[in-house]
Amino acid sequence: MKRRSFGGNASVSAVGFGCMSFGGFYGPTTEADSLAALARALDLGVDFWDTANVYGDGLSETIIGKFLAEDRSRRGRITLATKFGISRTPDGRREHDNSASHMRESLEGSLKRLGVDRVDLYYVHRIDRRIPIEDTVGELSKLVEAGKIGAIGLSEMAPDTLRRAHAVHPIAAIQSEYSLWTRNPELGLLQACEETGALFVAFSPVGRGYFSGLLQGVDAFEARDFFRHANPRFQGVNWRRNRDRLEPYLALARSWGVAPTTLAVAWTLAQWPNVVPIPGTRTAAHLEQCAAASDFELDAAKLAELERILPVGYAAGERYSDAQWNGIEKY
Secondary structure (H helix, E strand, O other): OOEEEEOOOEEEEOOOEEOHHHHOOOOOOOHHHHHHHHHHHHHHOOOEEEOOOOOOOOHHHHHHHHHHHHOHHHHHHOEEEEEEOEEEOOOOOEEEOOOHHHHHHHHHHHHHHHOOOOEOEEEEOOOOOOOOHHHHHHHHHHHHHOOOEOOEEEEOOOHHHHHHHHHHOOEEEEEEEOEOOEOHHHHOHHHHHHHHOOEEEEEOOOOOOHHHOOOOOHHHOOOOOHHHHOOHHHOHHHHHHHHHHHHHHHHHHHHHOOOHHHHHHHHHHHHOOOEEEEOEOOOHHHHHHHHHHHHOOOOHHHHHHHHHHOOOOOOOOOOOOOHHHOOOOOO
Protein backbone atom coordinates (compact mmCIF):
# COMPACT_ATOMS: atom_id res chain seq x y z
CA MET A 1 0.00 0.00 0.00
CA LYS A 2 1.44 3.34 -1.04
CA ARG A 3 1.49 6.26 1.40
CA ARG A 4 0.54 9.93 1.24
CA SER A 5 1.66 12.72 3.55
CA PHE A 6 -0.69 13.92 6.25
CA GLY A 7 -0.37 16.64 8.85
CA GLY A 8 3.25 17.52 8.17
CA ASN A 9 5.52 14.67 9.23
CA ALA A 10 2.94 11.85 9.27
CA SER A 11 1.52 9.73 6.46
CA VAL A 12 -1.57 7.62 5.78
CA SER A 13 -2.42 4.85 3.35
CA ALA A 14 -3.07 6.13 -0.16
CA VAL A 15 -6.48 4.43 -0.03
CA GLY A 16 -8.50 4.94 3.12
CA PHE A 17 -11.64 3.31 4.46
CA GLY A 18 -14.99 5.11 4.74
CA CYS A 19 -16.98 3.40 7.50
CA MET A 20 -20.36 5.00 6.87
CA SER A 21 -21.81 1.75 5.54
CA PHE A 22 -21.47 0.14 8.97
CA GLY A 23 -24.46 2.27 9.99
CA GLY A 24 -26.72 0.77 7.32
CA PHE A 25 -26.91 3.84 5.08
CA TYR A 26 -26.51 1.78 1.90
CA GLY A 27 -28.46 -1.27 2.95
CA PRO A 28 -28.41 -3.92 5.66
CA THR A 29 -25.16 -5.28 7.01
CA THR A 30 -23.99 -7.24 10.02
CA GLU A 31 -21.54 -6.50 12.78
CA ALA A 32 -19.58 -9.61 11.80
CA ASP A 33 -19.14 -8.38 8.22
CA SER A 34 -18.06 -4.95 9.44
CA LEU A 35 -15.50 -6.41 11.83
CA ALA A 36 -14.18 -8.67 9.08
CA ALA A 37 -13.79 -5.67 6.78
CA LEU A 38 -11.81 -3.79 9.44
CA ALA A 39 -9.53 -6.78 9.97
CA ARG A 40 -8.93 -7.08 6.24
CA ALA A 41 -8.18 -3.36 6.06
CA LEU A 42 -5.31 -3.80 8.50
CA ASP A 43 -4.04 -6.79 6.53
CA LEU A 44 -4.02 -4.67 3.36
CA GLY A 45 -2.33 -1.69 4.99
CA VAL A 46 -5.46 0.48 4.76
CA ASP A 47 -4.89 2.47 7.93
CA PHE A 48 -6.83 5.73 7.43
CA TRP A 49 -10.34 5.12 8.80
CA ASP A 50 -13.15 7.64 8.51
CA THR A 51 -16.36 7.64 10.52
CA ALA A 52 -18.79 10.09 12.18
CA ASN A 53 -21.00 10.27 15.23
CA VAL A 54 -24.14 10.24 13.06
CA TYR A 55 -23.31 7.13 11.03
CA GLY A 56 -25.97 4.79 12.29
CA ASP A 57 -26.48 7.12 15.28
CA GLY A 58 -23.12 6.04 16.66
CA LEU A 59 -23.17 2.45 15.41
CA SER A 60 -20.18 2.87 13.08
CA GLU A 61 -18.04 4.28 15.90
CA THR A 62 -19.24 1.54 18.26
CA ILE A 63 -18.18 -1.20 15.83
CA ILE A 64 -14.75 0.37 15.37
CA GLY A 65 -14.46 0.63 19.14
CA LYS A 66 -15.27 -3.05 19.53
CA PHE A 67 -12.65 -3.95 16.93
CA LEU A 68 -9.99 -1.89 18.70
CA ALA A 69 -10.94 -3.33 22.10
CA GLU A 70 -10.32 -6.88 20.85
CA ASP A 71 -6.61 -6.04 20.45
CA ARG A 72 -5.32 -2.79 21.95
CA SER A 73 -2.22 -2.87 19.73
CA ARG A 74 -4.44 -2.10 16.75
CA ARG A 75 -5.01 1.48 17.84
CA GLY A 76 -1.41 2.48 17.13
CA ARG A 77 -1.64 1.12 13.58
CA ILE A 78 -4.44 3.38 12.33
CA THR A 79 -5.17 7.06 11.78
CA LEU A 80 -8.69 7.51 13.12
CA ALA A 81 -11.00 10.30 11.94
CA THR A 82 -14.50 11.17 13.07
CA LYS A 83 -16.83 14.17 12.79
CA PHE A 84 -19.29 16.39 14.63
CA GLY A 85 -21.81 19.06 13.68
CA ILE A 86 -24.91 17.14 12.61
CA SER A 87 -27.58 16.38 15.17
CA ARG A 88 -31.17 15.20 15.04
CA THR A 89 -34.23 16.94 16.40
CA PRO A 90 -36.84 14.90 18.35
CA ASP A 91 -38.91 14.59 15.17
CA GLY A 92 -35.97 13.14 13.23
CA ARG A 93 -34.89 16.18 11.23
CA ARG A 94 -31.19 16.92 10.76
CA GLU A 95 -29.80 20.20 12.01
CA HIS A 96 -26.32 21.66 12.18
CA ASP A 97 -24.75 22.77 15.43
CA ASN A 98 -21.08 23.78 15.60
CA SER A 99 -21.32 25.45 18.99
CA ALA A 100 -18.50 24.84 21.45
CA SER A 101 -20.80 22.97 23.83
CA HIS A 102 -22.11 20.64 21.13
CA MET A 103 -18.58 20.14 19.80
CA ARG A 104 -17.28 18.99 23.18
CA GLU A 105 -20.33 16.89 23.98
CA SER A 106 -20.09 15.17 20.59
CA LEU A 107 -16.39 14.48 21.01
CA GLU A 108 -16.86 12.91 24.43
CA GLY A 109 -19.55 10.65 22.98
CA SER A 110 -17.32 9.65 20.08
CA LEU A 111 -14.36 8.92 22.33
CA LYS A 112 -16.52 6.71 24.53
CA ARG A 113 -17.96 4.73 21.61
CA LEU A 114 -14.54 4.36 19.99
CA GLY A 115 -12.95 3.39 23.30
CA VAL A 116 -10.06 5.84 22.86
CA ASP A 117 -8.87 8.97 24.63
CA ARG A 118 -7.95 10.83 21.43
CA VAL A 119 -8.89 10.91 17.75
CA ASP A 120 -6.25 11.73 15.16
CA LEU A 121 -8.50 13.91 13.01
CA TYR A 122 -11.72 15.68 13.99
CA TYR A 123 -13.88 17.08 11.19
CA VAL A 124 -16.46 19.84 11.17
CA HIS A 125 -19.08 17.78 9.35
CA ARG A 126 -21.23 20.60 7.94
CA ILE A 127 -21.23 24.39 7.94
CA ASP A 128 -23.26 26.10 10.67
CA ARG A 129 -24.09 29.48 9.18
CA ARG A 130 -24.83 30.97 12.58
CA ILE A 131 -21.20 30.58 13.67
CA PRO A 132 -18.17 31.93 11.73
CA ILE A 133 -15.79 29.17 10.75
CA GLU A 134 -13.03 31.12 12.49
CA ASP A 135 -14.83 30.71 15.82
CA THR A 136 -15.39 27.00 15.27
CA VAL A 137 -11.75 26.38 14.42
CA GLY A 138 -10.66 28.48 17.38
CA GLU A 139 -12.60 26.20 19.70
CA LEU A 140 -11.24 23.10 17.98
CA SER A 141 -7.70 24.39 18.45
CA LYS A 142 -8.30 24.22 22.22
CA LEU A 143 -9.08 20.51 21.84
CA VAL A 144 -5.79 20.08 19.97
CA GLU A 145 -3.96 21.81 22.82
CA ALA A 146 -5.74 19.58 25.34
CA GLY A 147 -4.63 16.44 23.47
CA LYS A 148 -8.19 15.34 22.73
CA ILE A 149 -7.73 15.58 18.96
CA GLY A 150 -4.63 15.42 16.82
CA ALA A 151 -5.72 17.60 13.91
CA ILE A 152 -8.65 19.56 12.50
CA GLY A 153 -10.58 18.78 9.32
CA LEU A 154 -13.49 20.21 7.34
CA SER A 155 -16.18 18.44 5.33
CA GLU A 156 -18.11 19.69 2.28
CA MET A 157 -16.92 23.28 2.51
CA ALA A 158 -15.78 25.81 -0.06
CA PRO A 159 -12.18 26.81 -0.89
CA ASP A 160 -12.53 30.23 0.76
CA THR A 161 -13.81 28.61 3.95
CA LEU A 162 -10.74 26.38 3.99
CA ARG A 163 -8.47 29.40 3.63
CA ARG A 164 -10.27 31.31 6.40
CA ALA A 165 -10.15 28.30 8.72
CA HIS A 166 -6.48 27.66 7.96
CA ALA A 167 -5.62 31.25 8.90
CA VAL A 168 -6.78 30.46 12.46
CA HIS A 169 -5.22 27.00 12.83
CA PRO A 170 -3.68 24.56 10.32
CA ILE A 171 -6.34 22.44 8.63
CA ALA A 172 -4.98 18.95 8.10
CA ALA A 173 -7.69 17.66 5.74
CA ILE A 174 -10.85 18.60 3.92
CA GLN A 175 -13.19 16.08 2.37
CA SER A 176 -15.76 16.21 -0.37
CA GLU A 177 -17.20 13.94 -3.01
CA TYR A 178 -14.82 13.33 -5.92
CA SER A 179 -14.97 10.78 -8.71
CA LEU A 180 -15.17 10.45 -12.47
CA TRP A 181 -18.75 11.73 -12.36
CA THR A 182 -18.28 14.39 -9.65
CA ARG A 183 -15.48 16.78 -10.56
CA ASN A 184 -16.44 19.87 -8.51
CA PRO A 185 -13.27 19.88 -6.36
CA GLU A 186 -11.29 20.73 -9.50
CA LEU A 187 -12.98 24.16 -9.48
CA GLY A 188 -10.76 25.48 -6.71
CA LEU A 189 -10.83 23.12 -3.74
CA LEU A 190 -7.91 20.96 -4.84
CA GLN A 191 -5.93 24.12 -5.53
CA ALA A 192 -6.78 25.50 -2.07
CA CYS A 193 -5.54 22.24 -0.57
CA GLU A 194 -2.25 22.67 -2.37
CA GLU A 195 -1.96 26.24 -1.04
CA THR A 196 -2.67 25.30 2.57
CA GLY A 197 -1.07 21.86 2.65
CA ALA A 198 -4.36 20.17 3.53
CA LEU A 199 -4.95 16.59 2.49
CA PHE A 200 -7.92 16.24 0.15
CA VAL A 201 -10.05 13.28 1.22
CA ALA A 202 -12.26 12.04 -1.61
CA PHE A 203 -15.40 10.25 -0.48
CA SER A 204 -17.63 8.22 -2.80
CA PRO A 205 -14.83 7.63 -5.36
CA VAL A 206 -16.89 4.71 -6.70
CA GLY A 207 -19.89 6.99 -7.26
CA ARG A 208 -21.95 5.45 -4.43
CA GLY A 209 -21.49 2.10 -6.14
CA TYR A 210 -22.21 3.37 -9.65
CA PHE A 211 -18.77 2.54 -11.03
CA SER A 212 -18.92 -1.01 -9.74
CA GLY A 213 -21.38 -1.76 -12.55
CA LEU A 214 -23.54 -3.77 -10.15
CA LEU A 215 -26.38 -1.33 -9.46
CA GLN A 216 -29.81 -1.86 -11.03
CA GLY A 217 -31.38 1.53 -10.26
CA VAL A 218 -33.50 3.14 -7.60
CA ASP A 219 -36.08 0.34 -7.47
CA ALA A 220 -33.44 -1.92 -5.94
CA PHE A 221 -32.61 0.52 -3.13
CA GLU A 222 -34.23 0.42 0.27
CA ALA A 223 -36.05 3.53 1.47
CA ARG A 224 -33.44 3.99 4.20
CA ASP A 225 -30.71 4.16 1.53
CA PHE A 226 -30.62 7.92 2.13
CA PHE A 227 -28.02 8.88 -0.44
CA ARG A 228 -29.28 6.83 -3.39
CA HIS A 229 -33.00 6.34 -2.94
CA ALA A 230 -33.63 10.08 -3.39
CA ASN A 231 -30.52 10.93 -5.39
CA PRO A 232 -31.25 12.58 -8.77
CA ARG A 233 -28.53 10.61 -10.55
CA PHE A 234 -30.30 7.34 -9.78
CA GLN A 235 -33.76 8.53 -10.80
CA GLY A 236 -35.78 7.98 -14.00
CA VAL A 237 -34.28 9.31 -17.21
CA ASN A 238 -31.14 10.46 -15.38
CA TRP A 239 -30.43 6.91 -14.29
CA ARG A 240 -31.04 5.50 -17.77
CA ARG A 241 -28.63 8.01 -19.28
CA ASN A 242 -26.00 7.42 -16.61
CA ARG A 243 -26.34 3.66 -16.92
CA ASP A 244 -25.86 3.84 -20.69
CA ARG A 245 -22.78 6.06 -20.35
CA LEU A 246 -21.27 3.53 -17.96
CA GLU A 247 -21.14 0.66 -20.47
CA PRO A 248 -18.00 1.86 -22.33
CA TYR A 249 -16.28 2.34 -18.95
CA LEU A 250 -17.03 -1.23 -17.89
CA ALA A 251 -15.79 -2.52 -21.24
CA LEU A 252 -12.59 -0.50 -20.84
CA ALA A 253 -11.97 -1.94 -17.38
CA ARG A 254 -12.40 -5.46 -18.77
CA SER A 255 -9.96 -4.75 -21.58
CA TRP A 256 -7.37 -3.53 -19.08
CA GLY A 257 -7.89 -6.54 -16.83
CA VAL A 258 -8.95 -4.51 -13.80
CA ALA A 259 -12.11 -4.47 -11.69
CA PRO A 260 -14.21 -1.38 -12.48
CA THR A 261 -14.21 -0.49 -8.76
CA THR A 262 -10.41 -0.58 -8.70
CA LEU A 263 -10.22 1.60 -11.79
CA ALA A 264 -12.52 4.25 -10.31
CA VAL A 265 -10.45 4.54 -7.14
CA ALA A 266 -7.19 4.53 -9.13
CA TRP A 267 -8.47 7.46 -11.18
CA THR A 268 -8.89 9.61 -8.06
CA LEU A 269 -5.38 8.73 -6.91
CA ALA A 270 -3.96 9.79 -10.26
CA GLN A 271 -5.49 13.27 -10.23
CA TRP A 272 -3.49 15.00 -7.52
CA PRO A 273 -0.61 14.03 -5.21
CA ASN A 274 -2.48 15.11 -2.05
CA VAL A 275 -5.69 13.13 -2.70
CA VAL A 276 -6.67 10.13 -0.57
CA PRO A 277 -9.91 8.36 -1.58
CA ILE A 278 -11.95 6.75 1.20
CA PRO A 279 -14.24 4.25 -0.53
CA GLY A 280 -16.93 2.82 1.71
CA THR A 281 -17.93 -0.81 1.78
CA ARG A 282 -19.71 -3.40 3.88
CA THR A 283 -17.53 -6.35 2.82
CA ALA A 284 -13.88 -7.37 2.91
CA ALA A 285 -14.03 -8.53 -0.72
CA HIS A 286 -15.10 -5.13 -2.00
CA LEU A 287 -12.45 -3.46 0.15
CA GLU A 288 -9.81 -5.61 -1.53
CA GLN A 289 -10.86 -4.24 -4.93
CA CYS A 290 -10.64 -0.69 -3.61
CA ALA A 291 -7.22 -1.18 -2.01
CA ALA A 292 -5.86 -2.68 -5.23
CA ALA A 293 -6.06 0.80 -6.76
CA SER A 294 -2.86 1.72 -4.92
CA ASP A 295 -0.90 -0.57 -7.25
CA PHE A 296 -2.77 0.08 -10.50
CA GLU A 297 -0.89 2.69 -12.49
CA LEU A 298 -2.75 4.93 -14.93
CA ASP A 299 -0.45 6.44 -17.54
CA ALA A 300 -1.27 9.50 -19.62
CA ALA A 301 -2.79 7.42 -22.42
CA LYS A 302 -5.15 5.58 -20.09
CA LEU A 303 -6.19 8.79 -18.35
CA ALA A 304 -6.91 10.39 -21.72
CA GLU A 305 -9.08 7.44 -22.74
CA LEU A 306 -11.08 7.72 -19.52
CA GLU A 307 -11.57 11.43 -20.15
CA ARG A 308 -12.77 10.66 -23.66
CA ILE A 309 -15.49 8.22 -22.65
CA LEU A 310 -16.48 10.03 -19.43
CA PRO A 311 -15.78 13.74 -19.98
CA VAL A 312 -16.19 16.39 -17.31
CA GLY A 313 -19.86 17.08 -16.69
CA TYR A 314 -21.20 13.95 -18.34
CA ALA A 315 -23.32 12.82 -15.37
CA ALA A 316 -27.06 13.41 -15.66
CA GLY A 317 -28.54 14.94 -12.52
CA GLU A 318 -27.21 16.78 -9.46
CA ARG A 319 -25.09 14.82 -7.00
CA TYR A 320 -27.59 15.55 -4.21
CA SER A 321 -31.31 16.17 -3.88
CA ASP A 322 -32.47 19.55 -2.55
CA ALA A 323 -32.77 18.14 0.97
CA GLN A 324 -29.32 16.57 0.84
CA TRP A 325 -27.67 19.88 -0.08
CA ASN A 326 -28.54 21.27 3.35
CA GLY A 327 -25.37 22.38 5.12
CA ILE A 328 -23.12 21.88 2.09
CA GLU A 329 -21.26 24.81 0.55
CA LYS A 330 -21.49 24.98 -3.22
CA TYR A 331 -18.67 26.60 -5.16
